[in-house]
Amino acid sequence: MNQIQLDSELIEQVIAQDRKAQFQLFELTKRMVYSLAFRMLDDEDMAHDVLQDTYVQVFQQIRNLKHPEALTSWMRTIAARNAIKKGKRQFQFEKLDQIQEASEDQFEAWFDGELLDQAIRSLPPGARAVFMLVAVEGYPHQEAAKLLGVSESTSKSQLNYAKKLLKTRIKTLLQA
Amino acid sequence: MKNLPQHTPKSTSWEKILQQQDFEAQLEKVSLDLPNYAPKANAWEGIASQLDTEKPIFSIWQKLAAAMVFLVVSLFTWVLLNQNTESAPEPNLITQTQEISIPISIEKPISEGKESSKENVKPTILEKENKRTKLNKTLTEVETPFIALPTIVTPQKNIDPTYNPKQFTASSENKSLHEVDISWGKGRSKVKVKTAFGKPVEELQPNQKSQMASSKAIQIRFKN
Structure with missing residues (x-):
């Protein structure tokens, strides 16, 4: 989870509904939001819908944000909520009693x-x-x-x- | 570099490396460093167009305040309207004329001046009604029936012309048990009313008493 540091001046301009500042914020954070949505849903179109909904919601409700320094984590929360909302139908939880457990052997490998x-x-x-x-x-x-x-x-x-x-x-x- | 001494690591260092190879530990570390994906190039256009078209979201307090203001304003205007209708009724002045729809067209006398120009204008609204009233025009005058009360015949009595109801005449028929002594002397009350109610039976038989008195009477003789 890469934390993005945002300039407080930029956040103030976004709160003031400045379109250029909004675009700037979008450019800085779009990968973070889209990756979260795409990884949760594993679907490009749905992830794009979530991205759009998230930014519209962020720009409309940013005035109500009490702690502007927590903007990125707030955006992630909105994105996660929207992704759950979007993929609610596909999130089916399998009954784990019926699933055969994998062997508990030692993991001897490196992965990135x-x-x-x-x-x-x-x-x-x-x-x-x-x-x-x-x-x-x-x-x-x-x-x-x-x-x-x-x-x-x-x-x-x-x-x-x-x-x-x-x-x-x-x-x-x-x-x- | 060849001349520099070599140092041996701690004996536990290999174990520490193996510990880091543990799946859970790797998972915790690597999950923070997941690759990022880029959205489509036209993603911003969609967001910008949606921002332009969508209405701004108002908070609950703003909505409530707006609703309250609307309610108060509508209530105020309603009260004002009611007051106006009650307090200021339209005055019926003599100078004001009201158009009254009369089913029968009345022939008005032709008057001179300004009024004649107004009256000459034919009413257009009552065209239908006029058709009806034309029939009523042809009606002839009907004589009203004479209403009279019936005369009651009362039987006539022969009244004595000498009869005066104010004058009382004593007769055997008018005999009463009351005795009235009237004296015109000086002194006390002039009228004494005597009644026979409550008197013994003897008193009511004066003939018998007088007979008894006459038999027992004492005779007194005065000598000169």
Whole structure:
């Protein structure tokens, strides 16, 4: 999660609804917002819709932002909420009792961000959403569960399931 | 560099490297460094056009305040309108004329001056009604029936011409139990009313008493 430092003057201009400043903010943060949406939804068109909705919402509600220094994290929250809203239908949480557990062998390999990203995108939608919210965005299970409309225990079990799947996917990707 | 001494690392360093190779630890580290994707080039155009078209979002307080202002203004105007209608009724001045639709057209006398020009204007609204009233015009005058009260015949009584209701005449028929002594002397009350109510039966039979008195009477003789 790359933190983007924004100039306070730019934020003030964005609050004043200056279109140039808005564009500048968009240029600085568009990758962050789009990547989050795309990784959660694994769909370009839906991610673009989320991007558009997020920026419109940000520019309209920025006046109500109490702490302008927390603008980027506020934008990420809006993007995550919009992505959940957009992909609500595809987020189906599998029953984990029926799924065969992967072998608990030791992981002896190195992987980078590119490889992890591929593995994340191959996850089932429900597990991917939980992993993105808890492991990548840093939400506590309680809040992630609330956002997704599931119980806290479901969120925890889905995260464990996602991690096990990632382990095996990364291994197969490394072997390929 | 060849002359520099070599140092040996700690014995635990390999274990530490292996620990870092742990999946959970790698996951935690790498998840913060995920690659970024760029959106389409025309993404901003869509946002800008949506910003131009979409109405600004008002906060709840702004909406509530606007609703309250609207309510107060509408209430105020309603009260004002009601007051105007109640307090200032239209005065019926003599100089004002009201157009009254009369079903029967009345022939008005032709008057001179300004009024004649007004009256000569034919009314256009009552065209339909005039058709009806034309029929009414032909009606002839009907004689009103004479209403009279019926005369009541009362039976006539023969009244005595000498009868005066104010004059009381004592007769055997008018016999009363009341006795009235009237005296015109000086002194006390001049009128004494005596009634026979409550008197013993004896008093009511004067003939018998007088007979008894005459038999027991004491005769006194005065000598000169």
